[in-house]
Amino acid sequence: MKxxxxxxxxxxxxHYGDFIALNNISFSIEKGTIIxxxxxxxxxxxxxxxxxxxxxxQYDGEIKFKGKSxxxxxxxIMRKISSLVDVRFYEDMSxxxxxxxxLMADVKIxxxxxxxxxxxxxxxxxxxxxxxxxxxxxxxxxxxxxxxAQVFLHDAELIILDEPFVGLDPVGIEFMKSMLKxxxxxxxxTIIFSSHQLEEVSDLADEIVAISDGxxxxxxxxxxxxxxxxxxxxxxxxxxxxxxxPYNSEILQRTIHEHLKKGIEISKIEVIENALYxxxx
Ligand code: ADP
Numbered sequence: 001m002k003x004x005x006x007x008x009x010x011x012x013x014x015h016y017g018d019f020i021a022l023n024n025i026s027f028s029i030e031k032g033t034i035i036x037x038x039x040x041x042x043x044x045x046x047x048x049x050x051x052x053x054x055x056x057x058q059y060d061g062e063i064k065f066k067g068k069s070x071x072x073x074x075x076x077i078m079r080k081i082s083s084l085v086d087v088r089f090y091e092d093m094s095x096x097x098x099x100x101x102x103l104m105a106d107v108k109i110x111x112x113x114x115x116x117x118x119x120x121x122x123x124x125x126x127x128x129x130x131x132x133x134x135x136x137x138x139x140x141x142x143x144x145x146x147x148x149a150q151v152f153l154h155d156a157e158l159i160i161l162d163e164p165f166v167g168l169d170p171v172g173i174e175f176m177k178s179m180l181k182x183x184x185x186x187x188x189x190t191i192i193f194s195s196h197q198l199e200e201v202s203d204l205a206d207e208i209v210a211i212s213d214g215x216x217x218x219x220x221x222x223x224x225x226x227x228x229x230x231x232x233x234x235x236x237x238x239x240x241x242x243x244x245x246p247y248n249s250e251i252l253q254r255t256i257h258e259h260l261k262k263g264i265e266i267s268k269i270e271v272i273e274n275a276l277y278x279x280x281x
Contacts, residue, residue, distance in 0.1 A: 036205030082156030
């Protein structure tokens, strides 16, 4: 069954003054997928996320959410999108109070349900024993966990996370990854996260959007990317020269067959693979 397109970006261009930070970007995201936005610092990842979130409201092109042009001023729509971009807390308030403050605006939730939800979330992110501690006493990793609890507060359909792994230790990184996979599995949430580390992205993302200098360099699965990044080099008996063909078994067979027909023997076939990071430089 074809999945619903949750987010569509059409010809998106974003400027800071005369500087073009995003140049005619187009891609779409299916519901329930995790997308890794990959690119070196300054590539345009944060700008893209902020534009989707309406934090940079002037842009050219179109952003569609659930098939309709997004209206960033509509709170009903924006409640379905949650983000970890520039998250700030009230440092003198406890973890519980911070989440409660955000949830209080939601009149539909009773006080007891609010408490239940916050307790569940703090347990989910492993902060159940720090619920009444002031945020100013938290380590960076604990703040990231609280930020994640905040992101999950409203059962959003689209979750946008800017560099969620930065500053976390290896345990924190694994914890964050497993949380995101769990929320995808259990809630069919769609997640976009940015990173400049290929390993982080390849571990977690179903698909990659690689961005460089404000343009998209690649969009698809890591497997497809690895295949497009591979080539065969074919060497012939008694000849110095080699030929280069795409990494495709049909093309390989055809090439071998054609050369054998002409009486040209093959001495060596090698698979050449460029380092993936070279694609993003
Ligand atoms: P990334 O998140 O991939 O590191 P950004 O989206 O933050 O990249 O930045 C993309 C480009 O836009 C960079 O060249 C950056 O210097 C520039 N940029 C970002 N924010 C601003 C701003 N507020 N004013 C001017 N230029 C900016």
